[in-house]
Amino acid sequence: MKIHRKKNEPIKETQMVSLADIAFLIIFFFMLTSSFMRDRTVVALPSLPRSTRTEAPLSVAMDKNARLFVDGQPVAGVEALETDLKVRLADKKTPKELEIRLRCDKLLKYKDYRPVYEAISNAGGVIAVIHEIRTPTQ
């Protein structure tokens, strides 16, 4: 009788060492591509159909209580906002550099947010109204 002997097969092992390399690559990607958000003001944005995109780093926010923030820092009023923006935009030249992200609560009334338009415009900024994307059902 022929006895089949078990062959000493090598242990099958999945090489997991490279997984760490892949994971670290993803981490580096995240770290290099992400920019830290400075403006953490909670604002209910208006919804509009898809328009254009802005890469503007400077942000002006007005919350539902009509409080003003520049890059997340509270500002006393529109006069202070205009002064602040003039300083920040002093060395900017191109329209792209002059863009300012305006994050305004959708329920704010015209009398509250209109002076902000004026302040940004007087400071030489280009207003980029940040909005949500409106879905066809909305």
Place this chain on the structure above:
Amino acid sequence: MKVTRRQPPAPYIPFISLADIAWQIIIFFLIAATFVRGDALKLAVPGSTSELAGQQTNNVTVQASEESLAVNGQSVALKDLEARLASLLAGAKTDQDRIVIVSGADDLTFQRDADILYAVQKAGGTVLISDEPKNQQAPQ
């Protein structure tokens, strides 16, 4: 008798757990990150109407309140605004001709204003915010 000594094992650092740590960091990033919205309606607001005083000819005016909307004094629905403006701006040749002066009533909400400004831009107009807010209601 010769005693053969077993070779000491080569030093080995287990790297397997490093992958787990890295994935933990990735998951943390994904959960903690808030994606910044970049969709924006760009307003080329040249300033106020006073800047163009004396130059204005027959610019289109939009009067808006929360309840009503009028183009050159004629009432219009928000959904028809873009088409109305497009027909009015059809013959416009210069940037000056494409100016649409938007004046809002105090009760106009930002959402509705944004809808109006979007329609103006879609119709090919250049928004100019009126100097004086209009408190009166636009014609019904």
